[in-house]
Amino acid sequence: MAITSGAGNNVIVAMNPALLTQGVSQTQLSGAGVTGGTIVISASSNANLYAILMNNLRNLHDKAEFHH
DSSP: OOOOTTOOOOOOOOOOHHHHSTTOOHHHHHTSOEETTEEOOSSSSSHHHHHHHHHHHHHTTTTOOOOO
């Protein structure tokens, strides 16, 4: 299966959330912007949290393969 931009794809991944959210404080989550009642984390929404999560994903290279 090829995943390309614009294609609708669903992926299920088993991941330890503690590894993904390492370095994210309760204060940061409490202060995150909310869109429609949901905390959206992307490059343009809550970008500070996005940067932490992306860095954590990249640091999991010995446990998972990640392509951005």
